[in-house]
Amino acid sequence: MGRMARILMIVTAADSLTLADGTAHPTGFWAEELVVAHRTLSSAGHEVVVATPGGRPAPVDQGSLDATAVGDEDKVRELAAYLDSIEEVLAHPVDLSELDTATFDAVVLPGGHGPMADLATDPVVGAMLVAADDAGRVIAPFCHGPAALLSATRADGGFAFAGRRLTVFTNEEENSGGLGDKSPWFVADVLADRGAVVESAAPWSSHVVVDGNLVSGQNPQSSDEVAATVLKLLAD
Numbered sequence: 001m002g003r004m005a006r007i008l009m010i011v012t013a014a015d016s017l018t019l020a021d022g023t024a025h026p027t028g029f030w031a032e033e034l035v036v037a038h039r040t041l042s043s044a045g046h047e048v049v050v051a052t053p054g055g056r057p058a059p060v061d062q063g064s065l066d067a068t069a070v071g072d073e074d075k076v077r078e079l080a081a082y083l084d085s086i087e088e089v090l091a092h093p094v095d096l097s098e099l100d101t102a103t104f105d106a107v108v109l110p111g112g113h114g115p116m117a118d119l120a121t122d123p124v125v126g127a128m129l130v131a132a133d134d135a136g137r138v139i140a141p142f143c144h145g146p147a148a149l150l151s152a153t154r155a156d157g158g159f160a161f162a163g164r165r166l167t168v169f170t171n172e173e174e175n176s177g178g179l180g181d182k183s184p185w186f187v188a189d190v191l192a193d194r195g196a197v198v199e200s201a202a203p204w205s206s207h208v209v210v211d212g213n214l215v216s217g218q219n220p221q222s223s224d225e226v227a228a229t230v231l232k233l234l235a236d
Helices: 031-043 073-085 087-091 123-134 145-151 171-177 187-193 220-235
Strands: 006-010 016-018 024-026 047-052 106-109 138-141 208-211 214-217
Touching: 006 031, 006 123, 031 047, 031 073, 031 220, 073 087, 106 123, 106 145, 106 220, 123 138, 123 145, 138 145, 138 220, 145 187, 145 214, 171 187, 208 220, 214 220
Parallel strands: 006 047, 006 106, 106 138, 138 214
Antiparallel strands: 016 024, 208 214
């Protein structure tokens, strides 16, 4: 392996999402996505810095530690054990506003519905993503993580990722295994409305789109491929 890279992992600090009917729904990051990205990138020898808005604790979406959602109890135990091993990091993340994107080689954004509640409208996240994109650094959001891209507005008011090819959790996936019609908005629709070129594959299949420095994954099933693609781009 070449030199060790520094990777900024921007994680949601939101533990609640307001649904279409106005009720609060518990949320957070999706365990498999954070675990696979953190474990794969760390074990490759890279430094992963976990940061949240305001340095608030990063909450796991309890639904993502449910055997029916993940597949089986063994996988739940494995994910929970890894989360326990980085418990301090998740309880005391770095405050995003204290970091300079220029000191990182890549920005990784795991999903869960949490990013819809905070990262999608966070000006600090937006400024960091614009700076990272302008510098050509790897930006890798997946599942609902691409919701965070919506915060990236340029000085002229334009969407920084308009015209870029990407993938994201699909409406079909949201309806068959997500919040369905309770969803306050559909990430794929809003990204497309803002001018992103959304490319979707079959529901629940691993699907990664690479557009220059932008690497995106469609769903939890894409976690491994996203992490592998980030490693490949960092090695190049």
